[in-house]
Amino acid sequence: MAEETSAVPTMDPMDRPAESAAPVGAVIHPPAISTLSLGQLMVSDVSAWLRIWKPKRSPDQPPTAGEIWHFWWNYCGLRATWIYRVSHAISRKRIPVLPGIFSRMNLVLHGFDMPASVPVGPGMYVPHPVGITVMANRIGENVTLVGAITIGMRHKPIFPTIGNNVFIGVGARVLGNIRIGDGASIGANAVVLTDVPPGATAVGIPAKIKLPQSTAAKSEESGLLENA
Numbered sequence: 001m002a003e004e005t006s007a008v009p010t011m012d013p014m015d016r017p018a019e020s021a022a023p024v025g026a027v028i029h030p031p032a033i034s035t036l037s038l039g040q041l042m043v044s045d046v047s048a049w050l051r052i053w054k055p056k057r058s059p060d061q062p063p064t065a066g067e068i069w070h071f072w073w074n075y076c077g078l079r080a081t082w083i084y085r086v087s088h089a090i091s092r093k094r095i096p097v098l099p100g101i102f103s104r105m106n107l108v109l110h111g112f113d114m115p116a117s118v119p120v121g122p123g124m125y126v127p128h129p130v131g132i133t134v135m136a137n138r139i140g141e142n143v144t145l146v147g148a149i150t151i152g153m154r155h156k157p158i159f160p161t162i163g164n165n166v167f168i169g170v171g172a173r174v175l176g177n178i179r180i181g182d183g184a185s186i187g188a189n190a191v192v193l194t195d196v197p198p199g200a201t202a203v204g205i206p207a208k209i210k211l212p213q214s215t216a217a218k219s220e221e222s223g224l225l226e227n228a
């Protein structure tokens with residue numbers, strides 16, 4: 001009996017798709033990454049702007065209508081994020097053609113190449129959408145994509161997985177079957193080809209990993225113990 005195949009890539013424990021799971025070009029309906037409605041996701045994106053620009057404001061306080069208007073009117077990054085949100089929501093409803101129209105519109109208006117199929121958690125902050133090209137398994141919550149960034153394949157069409165609270169600086173390239181851990185930072189113009197542990201910083205070409213101080217101290221301690 002022929003084995004049943006699925007168009008949705010199966011995930012390994014690192015959330016990486018199995019290499020042969022989906023044929024190239026297959027239509028993959030995006031998996032749910034958040035239970036929030038489209039409106040809630042759009043508001044969460046405004047909250048991300050408020051986190052940066054009004055850090056003293058309580059993060060639990062929802063944005064006012066005036067604040068929403070302010071960020072929408074003044075910043076193309078928020079407008080680009082919202083067009084992506086709409087395209088993704090339509091795509092999840094399996095409505096054909098429209099998601100592609102929204103994505104193309106975003107590319108023409110803002111140079112923001114984020115396909116509708118990429119699942120992104122709430123609170124995405126994109127200050128400068130121009131030149132951002134993203135193809136990723138998923139992008140977590142509260143992620144910052146500064147500008148002119150590429151997230152995509154290296155040799156084969158297998159894509160990175162971006163955790164929560166990740167910062168990706170201007171001009172960075174994040175390539176291949178890699179995972180960027182929660183709270184990691186990717187420096188401006190870095191070319192990241194390996195996993196980045198949670199909380200670590202990756203800088204340079206190819207990127208070198210600088211562990212967070214607490215982890216670095218622990219590894220040093222265990223190294224000392226091993227060598228004792």
Ligand SMILES: CC(C)(COP(=O)(O)OP(=O)(O)OC[C@H]1O[C@@H](n2cnc3c(N)ncnc32)[C@H](O)[C@@H]1OP(=O)(O)O)[C@@H](O)C(=O)NCCC(=O)NCCS
Binds near residue numbers: 190
């Ligand atoms: C990666 C980044 C977030 C690190 O910030 P940080 O945690 O404060 O780290 P530091 O600035 O203390 O730098 C730590 C080390 O990495 C180096 N470094 C930092 N950013 C770097 C970069 N983009 N490329 C190469 N090396 C870098 C520093 O020289 C330092 O090296 P050292 O330990 O040998 O002295 C920050 O430097 C960065 O690149 N931000 C991008 C900002 C951006 O995109 N701005 C555009 C606005 S429009």
